Amino acid sequence: xxxxxxxxxxxxxxxxxxxxxxxxxxxxxxxxxxxxxxxxxxxxxxxxxxxxxxxxxxxxxxxxxxxxxxxxxxxxxxxxxxxxxxxxxxxxxxxxxxxxxxxxxxxxxxxxxxx
Numbered sequence: 001x002x003x004x005x006x007x008x009x010x011x012x013x014x015x016x017x018x019x020x021x022x023x024x025x026x027x028x029x030x031x032x033x034x035x036x037x038x039x040x041x042x043x044x045x046x047x048x049x050x051x052x053x054x055x056x057x058x059x060x061x062x063x064x065x066x067x068x069x070x071x072x073x074x075x076x077x078x079x080x081x082x083x084x085x086x087x088x089x090x091x092x093x094x095x096x097x098x099x100x101x102x103x104x105x106x107x108x109x110x111x112x113x114x115x
Contacts, residue, residue: 044068046075046082047103054104070104 007030008016014023015030019039024030042051045066051057057065058072067075071082083103086092090099091106096114100106 044071046071049102049104053102068104070107 007027008018010016010023014025015027016023017030017033017037019034019037022033022037024033036051036057038051040050042057043049044054045060045062047068047070049068054068054070056069058067058069058076059065060067060072060075061080074083083091083106086099088099090101091103092099093106093109095110098109098114100109
């Protein structure tokens with residue numbers, strides 16, 4: 001098997017991701033991060049959120065890990081398009097007409113029965 005160089009460490013002895021430069025206290029924290037680090041370039045194929053704004057990545061019409069967890073759930077339940085947005089780029093509740101900055105916030109609103 002091929003050997004790799006030891007992980008980068010900063011002046012304080014903390015571990016540094018060589019892709020995005022995030023700092024971690026432990027090598028296990030760095031290892032967990034590296035398994036999903038995308039250097040900040042991944043975006044959900046439907047709503048456009050960043051990885052940091054979702055609880056995970058899921059399958060979509062363009063393949064594995066192409067949608068955020070929320071949009072992937074919609075896709076797996078049979079939806080074939082991203083959720084509707086207003087002209088201002090917000091997600092409207094069809095029941096009460098409130099709008100939300102993220103689709104996840106709209107989903108929470110609906111689950112709580114507020115809309």
